[in-house]
Every structure is written in C-alpha cells, then in structure tokens.
Amino acid sequence: MAMTVREIFDKVKRAVFSVGEWLWLFVVASFLEKRTFAIRKEAWDMNDNVMLLLFGDFLGLPNPISYYTLEILPYIAEDMPAWQRRIMNRKSVAAEKAAQYDFT
Amino acid sequence: MTSLRRSFTFFGGKGGTGKTTCSAAYAVKLADDGFDTLLVSTDPAHSLSDIVGTGLDNTIRPIRERLWGIEIDAAEESKRYIGEIQDKMLAIVSPAIVEEIKRQMEIAYTSPGAEEAATFDKFVELMDMVKGADGAKGGRTFDSIVFDTAPTGHTLRLLSLPEILGAWIDSLIAKRRKTLELFGMVGKFEEDMKKRATDDPVIDTLTRRQKQFEKSREYLTGDMSAFFFVLNAEKMPIMETARAVEMLEKFGITVGGVVVNRVIPPDAGEFFAERLKDQEGYLADIERRFGGKNIVRLPLLRSDVRGMEQVEEIAAILGKLE
C-alpha cells in the first residue's frame, strides 16, 4: 500500500530528529565523560593525599599523630598496597622531572 | 567535710624538686578530709610506690582509706591498643594484607609520639572516672584525682597534645569528607567509596578522637583543674618555672600556685648563713613573680621523706593550696 505524502514526510522528520538527538546525546556524553574523568582524578589525588596525612610515617615522613591513625588502618588496609604503589610512582615521576633540570 | 572546688590537681616541675612528695602528701590530705582520691603518676620514672609504701602498677590499687593509686605504664597501654587493632584487622582484612602491613604497624608503634599518646589515652580514661565527668558512666568514681607528673618538658607536651593534634584531626576530617563527596559525584565506578560517604568508619574514628580531645580540653582548661609547680628557691628553677607557667596559661590551663620546697629554716645554723641570705633574695623574687597565686613553703627536712608520718606533716602544710 502506497504511503501518503503526509506519512512520508512524518517518517523523514522522525529520522532526522532522532539523528539530531543522538548527535546531541553524543556531545553531552563526551562532555560529561571528560568532566567525570577530571573529578575522578581529583578525587583519587585527594584520597592519596589524605592517606599521606594519615600514614605518611609508613613512607618515612614524620607524622605527629601516627599512633592515633593506626586505629583507622583496619578500614583502609585493603587500599594500602595500591596507594603505596601510586605514591611511589608519583615520587619517581617527580624524581624524573627533577632530573631533567641540571642545577650544577 | 568541706566541698571540693577542683577535681584534678597536678604537681609539676623539674626532676627531683619534690613533685612526687607533694602529690602524695596532697592526696593523703584529701583522703583524710573524706574525699575518695586517686593518685596517678604520669612520670615514666615512677616513684610513688616508694613514698606511699604500696606496690603500684598500671592497675588502680588501694593505698589506704579513701586513697588509691596507679602508675601509668605507656608500654602496656600501647601494647593493648595495638592488640585491639590487630584483632579488628584480622576480622576485616585478608591475611595477606595483614602480613604486608605488620611491619609498618611496628613503625608507628615505636614512633616518638607513641609513648605520649598512650599515656594520654590512659590519662583521659582516668579523668573520666571523677564524679561529674561525663565518662563516669556507672563504673567506679572518685571525688578527686591528683597527678604526679613527669619533668616539665614532657608534661607540657602531654598537656598540649589535644590542642596540637586536634587541629590536625580537624583538617583530616574535612579533607576526607571532601574526597568522599567527589567520589560521590562520579557515580558507578566508585560506588563503594560513595557508600562510605554516608557511613564512613574513617570519619567515625577520627570524630571519636576529636571528641576525646575536646573533652580533655574541657577537663584541663575549666575550673576542674589546677596545676602547681614545685620548685626550689634557686635562680634557674625560678626562671624555668616562670616560662612554664606562661606556656600552660597560654594553653588555658590554670596555674594554681607554686610550692617552694626545701626552704632552709632560719635556725639552720652557721653553716647555712650564706645560703640563707641568697634564699631571701630568691624568695622575694618568687613573691614578685608569682604573687597573684598561692605560694606555699615547705621546709628542708633533716632527711629524705621516709614513711607516712613525714608525708602527713607535709600534707598539713599543703592543705593551704586552695
């Protein structure tokens, strides 16, 4: 059965609209993705810094409250090895950067 | 029975000036007056046992009627604390991780602040036992606690601990909150972290510490407490005491007065004539510097303080410390 002009028009309009929607969604999604990535990075950095304030003495940084932060250890112990790896990486990155400059 | 204005009385000063003698004597006086009194030594070099003639240790023991004593053992306290943490850890964390972290716990356990922190915890636990303190929930209570403290530097660090570490804890809590908030914003992947934002054992634990510090600050800085310095009438001790008084007052701790110990009596004889003259000058200096506070003089005795009889004698004189 042949479509009326009206029906064809509607169908084309729907198709165009939905392409536009997808495009729009795509733009929004990738924006959100970037934003999420930035926040996630900030969150992890901050997390690692708090860990440093709590357990810096494990890395040799003197910490006046290390005795009291020990009682937090059971809740955080599972994250501890990964944190130490991240911090070590950060340290070696810093060391590499420092090595680029020859101050002598 | 007169009413007690003060729950906590501290005796401090340099080593060997007479802190232990004075705190024992003052505690005996309070007990004789009908107050249930606890005598506490926070000095790692304990010497209460000798003077009260009862073997004391890290447990509250009776000394005589209405008088009990304890010598805080920091090593024992921290051992217990670490043990509790290890038990909790074994319940929550996998054995492999526990093994990995064990060595690091040793580090914190032997860190410079550990002994002080352990002493402080016991110290607050004991203060909670005074009548009217909010920690005295149903357990045993005392009317009054007298502290025989360690030499000045150690004691100043102990008493300033809640003030200094409190600031550190505050900022830790704020940063941890912020971190969890950020994790909460990025959804699914950190679902676990997000859950912690509402019910976070780290924040809970830090908050409990914060409350303990606040409470101890209330005990120490209100009119529940007064600190008395014991010193000899000599030049250096006077200057050191003046500095220490200033520091305590900066922390908001009331300095009730000074006990001038080993004052040479005027009839001490020809041999002491020179010293008596010097002493006069120093006593005048003490009056000038600490005149607004209680000043009590204890005479130099013929011998070391031996036995309760001499302690009672000193107790009678120290009764003037309001």
Ligand SMILES: Nc1ncnc2c1ncn2[C@@H]1O[C@H](COP(=O)(O)OP(=O)(O)O)[C@@H](O)[C@H]1O
């Ligand atoms: N007024 C005094 N006359 C004589 N000896 C004293 C006097 N006061 C204290 N002593 C003795 O001095 C020594 C040190 O006193 P102590 O109270 O243990 O000092 P601290 O606790 O400050 O180290 C003790 O042997 C004590 O008996």
Ligand SMILES: [Mg+2]
């Ligand atoms: Mg002593």
